[in-house]
Amino acid sequence: MKKMLFIFCCNLAVQLNAQILTPDAFISQVRSFHPIAKQADIKVDKANAALLSAKGGFDPTIEMEASRKTFDGKNYYFYTNPEFKVPTKLGGLDIKAGLEDNGGLFLNNQVTRGQSSYLGLEMPLLKGLLIDQRRANLQQATLFTKQSEQDRLKMQNDLLYDAYNAYWQWAGSYKLYSIYKQFLQVSLDRFRLVKLAYQNGDRALIDTIEALTQVQQFQMLQADAKVKLTAAQLELANFLWNENDAAYLLNEKFVPDTVQFQMYLTVDKPDDIINRANLENPSLRSLAFELDALEVERKLKLQSLLPSLNIKANILNRGYNVLKDFGGAFLQNNYVWGVQFKIPIFLREGQGSYKQAKLKIAETNYELNLKQWATANKIRNYYAESLLLKEQIAAAQQAYNGFTALLKAESLRFQNGESSLFLLNTRENKVIETAEKLIQLRAKYLKATYGISWAAGVIR
Template sequence: MRHLSKDEFVSIVKTYHPTVRQAGIGVQKAKADILKTRGVFDPVAEGRLDRKTFDGKLYYSYFNPQITIPTWYGIDIKAGVEEVIGDRVTSEATLGKTSYVGIKFSSNSLLYDGRRAALQQARLFKEQSEAERRLIINDVMYDAFSSYWNWVREYRNYRIISEVIAVNEARLSFTRTEYEQGSRPAIDTTEALAQLQTFYVQQENAKLAYLNAGLSLSNYLWTEDNIPVYWNESIIPDTSELQEWTTPSLNNLLSLATSHPKIDALSSKISILEVDKKLKQQYFIPKLSLSANMLNKGYTTDFTPTQTFLENNHKIGATLNIPLFYRDAIGGYRMAKLKIAETELEQSNQLLQIENKVRSYYNEVLALQRQIDIYTEVYRNNQKLFHGEQFRFRNGESSLFILNSRENKMLETSLKLLELKMKLQKSYVGLLWAAGQLG
């Protein structure tokens, strides 16, 4: 026999369960997306060659390698060289070899732009994926714990009835011996046999429930190679783990509920929407695009700014774009604000539901603790009555019918007490699940 402890089971589920591993992949994907988004700030080297020859004549040849360095502040730094030769080049082109270095930017991207927004959102998406991973694990572990404690309960039920059967088999043998010796009537052997056969039926039902509970437990048993582990009867629970729990204070649980992964995921979503709103604000700024290059003859690297730059050896371009009604900017900004308000309402509603779930499970735990205390005393009293009746029966002072009645009542309270203890285990798990602490 191999004992499967609660801690070992939890470790297996958190490490190897496919759903948990998928949640981890989601976080890795978010990290990859951050790396991808950072690519918009990578320097880019490019080159252009445009050449035409016809009938033995070189019409034109334009050669222009260039490197562009994006910066965090929305300004692109660029540098390159040009070689223009030919008989029919465009009038604005400069023949020969030239080099240049310059900048390019837009007024509504100096404070904020789409590149910075995309990177910030990618980082926030990673935080959101972390919260969603915790949420998934929280839900998976709740189901896994429920399956585990159900398995433990069915195993204990089966063991209790099996132990009762062993006692009744010995009693049937004792009754038959006394009948053969003339100390008991024949009806007592029938009474003992009928009781034993009833327990045999209960044992079969208990074994069926135990086997099915084990199969349900198999849904959470996986290996490192993503191979399911099929449960068999050689795997039994470690029932010594039915220890008493220390119930956390309600205020502490409600405080933990504010960092529930569902609430954290919505907080990340709100932050993502705030980034979008900030980007939408930039659309109210008139779009002035400016590019400025300092020029030099030949492939030189001497670009010392002088006062004559504005008079000579430069290339400057500017465009101005001002919407007359700003409808696109106004509509986009309003939509961004409404999405934030909508998500904040959802977050408030979810927090209230989570807090109420915590209170509900907390009340259930307290109620079950009181019931267990009461039923523990009921079981002890029924146990005393049974043992007393058994002593009287062996001394010939009681009937087998009364003894069986006492035994049935003791068994009933024993199974009920076990059921309450298993409910308490599940309720403690539910309490931690409601507060989002299983992930």
């Protein structure tokens, strides 16, 4: 046992010289540089770009229409009509102002000759009064930006859960390899001592074979553990990216934090976690924003059941000052107005569109309810699994402590010549078997515990 203590101290010194990659440092790097994390940010940027495009529906516009006809030396007509138009969010109202300069021998009688100006409005009175396509696009684009933020959090939640699992799998593989390495060294030293004792006539030949077999068994176990450790390191490398968007392999000087690997995590009660998930889970919130966007679509489709009744009116004036001599008499004599009315006879298009919008809302509500229930059950399942694994870990830890004590006693008996190498190897194998089981249980426990936060959608 003194030899084992010496080897443990040597391994500890090696680890102290190594550089520990903590889970917090690893996750911080994944959050900052992993391509999926950056894709999630792009998703938000795209939604913001769509919102900017939707706002463009309310951009003021300047239009210019000009034409002229001259034939056979005659000036038939000329038109010069610039117009400034301001769309508003108030009831679909558009405000417009313009100038006109018209003339020619054959000018249309409906067109004002010479220089004139106008100021007016266009506005729907039925269909399009409460909401129209421009306002619907803007409202939906605003909701989609909020939804994209939830989609970003969902992608990050999934990414970090996978990253945590890869890290703890690496930590477990590293710890298991370290145990095999430690016991292999002990068995090699024991084999040399037994072989020396056989050469001096103090041990039988069968003891050297027994010691050698133990060495060979540990060599196979260590080789298998090395393969698993390498695989875990490569799996971890899937999450390793730098600020230059380049992936890289983990330097061999880095080792995992095996101290945190053996610690328990603090977990809230399932009902508290479920309540938090209902408020913060990005998948649920994304569906809620989708429902809001569908409600905007329903309101827009409801407008399609109404007839179109649009009004437009302008005040007119000679010259380019439209408000010159503005007053009651002016308003009675200088205006143009018009009304446009349209209604489909059967309203089948409007009825079908409105029904489709309502069915989409119902469909999404069912999806949301199903998602909420599935999320709650996942949280309960991971919570129950984590509690069960904690009990198994406690039992395995007690068994490990017991087998370690038995190994220590058997080693003393073997040194005093009161035990056989077979019994010592049996005790040693039992310790290693229990240690391997304990590592597996801890890895499962960490996966289940992080699974609670993942199911709730709160891994940040």
